[in-house]
Amino acid sequence: MKLNNKGKIIAAAVIIVFIAGFIIVKKPFSVKKGPQMEEIFPEIRDISIVISATGVVQPMNRLEIKPPIAGRIEKVLVREGDVVSKGKVLALMSSSERAALLDAARAQGEDNVKKWEEIYKPISVIAPINGTVIVRGSEPGQTVGSGDAVFVLSDRLVIKTSVDETDVGKVKVGQKAVITLDAYSDTEIPGSVYHISYESSVMNNVSIYETFVKPDKVPDFFRSGMTANVNIIRAESKGALSLPVNAVKIKDGVSFVMIKSGDKPKRKEVVTGIDDGTYVEIKSGITQNEAVLAVKSGYTANNDNARSAGTSPFMPKRPGARR
Template sequence: MTRQKNNTLWAEYPVTRGDLDIRILATGTVQPENRLEIKAPIAGRIDEVLIKEGTVVRKGQIIAWMSSTERAAMMDSARARGPEEVTRWEELYRRTPIISPLAGTIILRNVEPGQTITNSEAIFAMSDRLTVKAQVDETDIAKIQLKQKAEITLDAYPETQIPALVDQIAFEAKTVNNVTTYLVDVLPTSTPEFMRAGMTANVNFHLASKKDVLLLPSEALRLIDGKSTVAITVNGTVEDREVTVGLSDGKKSEVLAGLKEGDVALRAELNSAASGSKNPFSPFGNSRRPGSGGSRRKN
């Protein structure tokens, strides 16, 4: 709300009671924490694939069956001679299993039954868990702590907030276009099925929170001689009052002393209709405060 008095426009900022949540926002990308490529133990042909992308597997689980090049040729010959030959050679010449080397999630399936493969190409890729690698500005990195609570929001699913914890903070910075950031690994406490590697993510790091405290819009505050100060009306005259502030999220500040709920802080705004030039860097311009005279408006 804005009111005018003695040719000065005064923005009003009421002191209210509410909750304050201090956060840092960073962007990042969903990546496997540990990505492992799975290759065939021998060259040959894929007989059967038992999993698909997104399947959660355990260590030692069989994820596909294959035949060596020799077995594949023998089985093709047996099929031409009839079912009995197929059964005979299946018992004599067993298929080769492809086994998951660790517990995790299959994130890439690059093979189909009947496909000929070598033992040098990756046919599956898996990760033990998905994490978000967030880029945190160097000015904020000191506020990030291990096991700190955070929330992940994916651009593909903006309505869903995923609870998470800070898992790792990089020791080495990266500088791109003169902006220095640190990579912070943020691990979901429970990974949703729709989360995919490569997705763009936003991370809210929780720094502090307070419930039911006195709040004042931060733009109402001014720093005078190193002290937080607000302008208030006392008996029709605007006076400066020193206040003690606590936490701030940049938009709202916690008031610890100097104001009470319902008080209204003021801040002068530029009035283009008033005569004379004004200093835009001064909280009161060149206008005099109400009660002490003021410039006259042009008609």
């Protein structure tokens, strides 16, 4: 059945209304929404820029003590972990001749043994430095040669770590550091850099420099060979007024924040200090009581990673951010 003119007009009108309604309904969902903003207040916190490295606990100076002659250990006077002074007797030993003589005297009675012990004195093994006994390598009755290490002393336990060539220029002797051990990860140990090697070595095709960090005070639980994590502090600001890095923008080399002023945000310049990649120090420009607009925490925009991070990929980065 063919439609008359009136029917055609009605059908066309229905189609037009349907299309218009579809466009009206769809249009709000096609509008690209901007980032959601929230008001935040500056906070007081400590900010630091660090160079992180992994290392191992080892003696600063590791000294093996060997007997002056071959013979037999008669008595050991120290244990591992004992702190000894220079000149302290660590053990008494007999030369091979004295040991043979005493063994023969024992067959003749205890009085004969005491007689020869008075005539033929034992040899002392003496500590040549102040330090800690980290290895007790012999026991009474053990035969040792002149090349055997009967004790190992350490004057101090330190952290040996490696810094690659891109960071070594930022590390200076005397810089503060924070040490944690894998075995005691909840304990932070303050220390400082005391030596940086002058010669590099290559690891995984990267030139590295051995860097030594010493604790301000060596804890009792330190043991040679433990794995350590070291944060060398390049810069720090205690009790700094701070904002999240995504709240501070840079344009033409000038740092600024956005504050609420009526219905529209208002730009306000600030002077920044160091930042650790999460928070940035605010030296001047705003106070702790001024609210600042920042991208809402957890906001992400499709196909716009730079905006989800709160920064523009075309804006310069602030100097001093953590590596």
